[in-house]
Amino acid sequence: xxxxxxxxxxxxxxxxxxxxxxxxxxxxxxxxxxxxxxxxxxxxxxxxxxxxxxxxxxxxxxxxxxxxxxxxxxxxxxxxx
Amino acid sequence: xxxxxxxxxxxxxxxxxxxxxxxxxxxxxxxxxxxxxxxxxxxxxxxxxxxxxxxxxxxxxxxxxxxxxxxxxxxxxxxxxxxxxxxxxxxxxxxxxxxxxxxxxxxxxxxxxxxxxxxxxxxxxxxxxxxxxxxxxxxxxxxxxxxxxxxxxxxxxxxxxxxxxxxxxxxxxxxxxxxxxxxxxxxxxxxxxxxxxxxxxxxxxxxxxxxxxxxxxxxxxxxxxxxxxxxxxxxx
Numbered sequence: 392x393x394x395x396x397x398x399x400x401x402x403x404x405x406x407x408x409x410x411x412x413x414x415x416x417x418x419x420x421x422x423x424x425x426x427x428x429x430x431x432x433x434x435x436x437x438x439x440x441x442x443x444x445x446x447x448x449x450x451x452x453x454x455x456x457x458x459x460x461x462x463x464x465x466x467x468x469x470x471x472x
Numbered sequence: 473x474x475x476x477x478x479x480x481x482x483x484x485x486x487x488x489x490x491x492x493x494x495x496x497x498x499x500x501x502x503x504x505x506x507x508x509x510x511x512x513x514x515x516x517x518x519x520x521x522x523x524x525x526x527x528x529x530x531x532x533x534x535x536x537x538x539x540x541x542x543x544x545x546x547x548x549x550x551x552x553x554x555x556x557x558x559x560x561x562x563x564x565x566x567x568x569x570x571x572x573x574x575x576x577x578x579x580x581x582x583x584x585x586x587x588x589x590x591x592x593x594x595x596x597x598x599x600x601x602x603x604x605x606x607x608x609x610x611x612x613x614x615x616x617x618x619x620x621x622x623x624x625x626x627x628x629x630x631x632x633x634x635x636x637x638x639x640x641x642x643x644x645x646x647x648x649x650x651x652x653x654x655x656x657x658x659x660x661x662x663x664x665x666x667x668x669x670x671x672x673x674x675x676x677x678x679x680x681x682x683x684x685x686x687x688x689x690x691x692x693x694x695x696x697x698x699x700x701x702x703x704x705x706x707x708x
Contacts, residue, residue, distance in 0.1 A: 404581070404626065405581065405652065407581075407582050407583065407585070407624075408582065455540075455543075458579055460578070460579045461579050461581060461626055
């Protein structure tokens with residue numbers, strides 16, 4: 392089973408990368424008000440059971456993939472074709 | 473005084489990607505400590521009451537600075553030592569590791585400027601009743617170099633007042649913070665006062681040849697505290 396985890400800086404957390412990207416986009420002439428830069432983690436899971444996989448992913452996010460103090464995360468399980 | 477007085481023992485941990493471990497060991501040795509190098513994969517610490525987590529880029533700073541080092545085998549022993557009242561000092565990357573490991577509150581984020589900052593910075597000593605600052609005077613101004621890309625200390629709207637209230641902020645940048653840290657925070661201790669994290673590098677400021685020797689005040693305090701701790705019978 393495949394999964395994608397999106398990790399984002401929490402609202403209100405200073406995101407210098409996002410600010411730099413926003414500045415550059417404006418310089419290029421795009422009409423943008425805000426930009427935030429996060430991280431994508433693509434995973435190939437051994438576990439085929441959706442419930443178990445989701446529980447594992449939650450734990451992965453809390454323990455390692457995100458720092459809950461400054462980052463939020465979103466888990467997306469990808470259906471096998 | 474007996475000439476055979478044992479030297480205070482301090483462990484210095486090397487993670488893959490640490491690069492200030494040798495400077496830390498050299499500085500501590502010159503300040504009178506017996507330094508015991510420890511590899512990150514070692515499960516046990518040697519018989520010490522003080523340990524230093526040095527600067528560098530452990531595990532390449534992958535994911536987040538310090539995020540992977542907190543799972544190094546040796547970290548269980550560091551946690552146990554901290555829980556037992558032993559002294560733990562994290563410098564720069566070591567500070568990041570201690571925050572990620574939950575041994576210190578808060579988090580370190582990329583510098584506000586997004587630039588790697590490498591220069592001497594003026595600091596103010598807020599507390600002198602810690603094992604890491606006892607050789608300093610309250611309000612003393614220190615000059616110690618920083619060199620980091622992710623030193624912007626973050627504490628949320630609940631944590632920051634808590635840190636101020638419980639007097640856990642030990643060092644602050646004087647004037648404008650070089651990295652965007654909240655409240656100019658350069659160094660904090662845990663609530664018990666036996667675990668400290670600092671972004672500036674005291675080990676790079678111990679010899680007049682390279683400028684300031686103010687770093688010796690911090691590391692010397694640690695050596696003093698380790699000596700006292702070793703002389704006292706272990707607490708039951």
